[in-house]
Amino acid sequence: MIHSVQARAERDVSWLAIRHPAVMRLLERELATPDRDAFAVGLELATRALGGRTPLGDLRLDHNTLNSGMVAVRSGRCDRAMVRSIRAQIDGLRVVLTAREEDAVATVIAAIMWSVLDASTRDLDDTLVS
Numbered sequence: 001m002i003h004s005v006q007a008r009a010e011r012d013v014s015w016l017a018i019r020h021p022a023v024m025r026l027l028e029r030e031l032a033t034p035d036r037d038a039f040a041v042g043l044e045l046a047t048r049a050l051g052g053r054t055p056l057g058d059l060r061l062d063h064n065t066l067n068s069g070m071v072a073v074r075s076g077r078c079d080r081a082m083v084r085s086i087r088a089q090i091d092g093l094r095v096v097l098t099a100r101e102e103d104a105v106a107t108v109i110a111a112i113m114w115s116v117l118d119a120s121t122r123d124l125d126d127t128l129v130s
Contacts, residue, residue: 012047020050022063023112026070030108031101038101041093045086045109049116061115068118069111078110086110 017024023046031038050061072078086106090097097105 012051013043015051016043016047020046020061022061022066023050025063026066026108026112030070031104033101037095037097038105041090041095041097041101042105042108044093045089045105046112048089049109049113059116059119061112061119065115065119066111069113069115070107072114072118073107073110078114082113083110086113 027039027042027046031042033039083106086109087102090102090105
């Protein structure tokens, strides 16, 4: 059982690194701590958000889209219910984070989700115009 969970986790992380390298860089940049707990939580939640039950098709997040997402979240343009949901997911993991680490993880995951919505909307606009 443990082997299958580990294998699935490795497959998920590999998928994320191949499919969304900009997300991996964002996680490394924003969540690097000596104990790597915040990075591990960010990796878990990013994998859930991007590789969950509703695949995102050909959507790929780039650095510009993610940076715009970070700016949007840091400037308060993020839905509070989404942030509460992210924090609830953090609380559900078996990792203890400092308040600062939890804030950083919530900010990064919210930015990723914002970026997905922004990129999806742009793709939809391009489809409707074509």
